[in-house]
Amino acid sequence: MCKILKGALVMLGLFAGCSENEATAQEPVEVAKGKVAVIYFSWSPDGNTRFAAETIAKKAEAKLFEIKAKTPYNSDFRACCDEAKPECYGKILRPIEKIEGLDLAAYDVVFFGTPNWWGTIAPPLRTFLAENAKALEGKTVALFQTHGGGGMQRLGKEFAEAVGEKVKVLAPKAFPGSSVRSATKALETFVTDRISIK
Numbered sequence: 001m002c003k004i005l006k007g008a009l010v011m012l013g014l015f016a017g018c019s020e021n022e023a024t025a026q027e028p029v030e031v032a033k034g035k036v037a038v039i040y041f042s043w044s045p046d047g048n049t050r051f052a053a054e055t056i057a058k059k060a061e062a063k064l065f066e067i068k069a070k071t072p073y074n075s076d077f078r079a080c081c082d083e084a085k086p087e088c089y090g091k092i093l094r095p096i097e098k099i100e101g102l103d104l105a106a107y108d109v110v111f112f113g114t115p116n117w118w119g120t121i122a123p124p125l126r127t128f129l130a131e132n133a134k135a136l137e138g139k140t141v142a143l144f145q146t147h148g149g150g151g152m153q154r155l156g157k158e159f160a161e162a163v164g165e166k167v168k169v170l171a172p173k174a175f176p177g178s179s180v181r182s183a184t185k186a187l188e189t190f191v192t193d194r195i196s197i198k
């Protein structure tokens with residue numbers, strides 16, 4: 001039922017707009033082993049972004065951290081869409097839990113993962129970026145996202161805006177959520193196109 005509803009919403013163009021992934025224009029960034037973190041938010045019971053994050057973390061030999069909203073979103077898809085819509089369009093910062101054991105100072109490269117929500121990054125990720133703006137300065141970051149058919153939409157652009165100018169932003173990539181579990185190779189290539197572990 002949930003999958004049918006999601007498919008219908010995408011078909012109806014509720015999540016309008018679709019753009020290409022940005023190409024990797026540069027050589028992979030060299031990074032020391034152990035200096036990579038993967039930080040993600042995922043909402044659906046399918047855990048599409050979680051799967052992508054786990055696969056990316058394994059390939060990058062990275063520590064994995066999850067962002068959680070202090071007040072979880074409604075577990076019903078349509079209700080969650082309604083709840084998230086004003087936050088996404090208004091760039092409202094949804095309060096998040098403190099992530100136990102995360103010290104950003106220990107990492108040089110951070111991969112960030114989010115589902116595509118209303119064409120942009122999910123509010124809990126926006127909150128994390130805002131709360132950690134200072135700690136992210138000087139680091140290299142890259143966004144990956146999973147989506148329901150809309151592709152990259154505004155995520156790459158708004159992620160880059162959210163991290164600010166003192167952060168090196170590598171090319172983002174979008175993965176269709178429904179087929180992410182058969183995209184292991186593409187997820188691994190996402191990593192090796194961007195970083196080379198010394």
Ligand SMILES: Cc1cc2nc3c(=O)[nH]c(=O)nc-3n(C[C@H](O)[C@H](O)[C@H](O)COP(=O)(O)O)c2cc1C
Pocket residue numbers: 006014015016041042043044045046047048049050077080081082084085114115116117118119120146147148149150151176177178
């Ligand atoms: C609140 C909400 C808004 C969404 N908005 C979009 C959208 O604008 N474009 C799109 O392609 N998919 C959209 N989706 C679908 C999700 O991006 C997709 O199912 C994703 O893979 C879910 O990742 P998760 O399992 O990690 O939560 C939306 C889903 C939700 C719950």
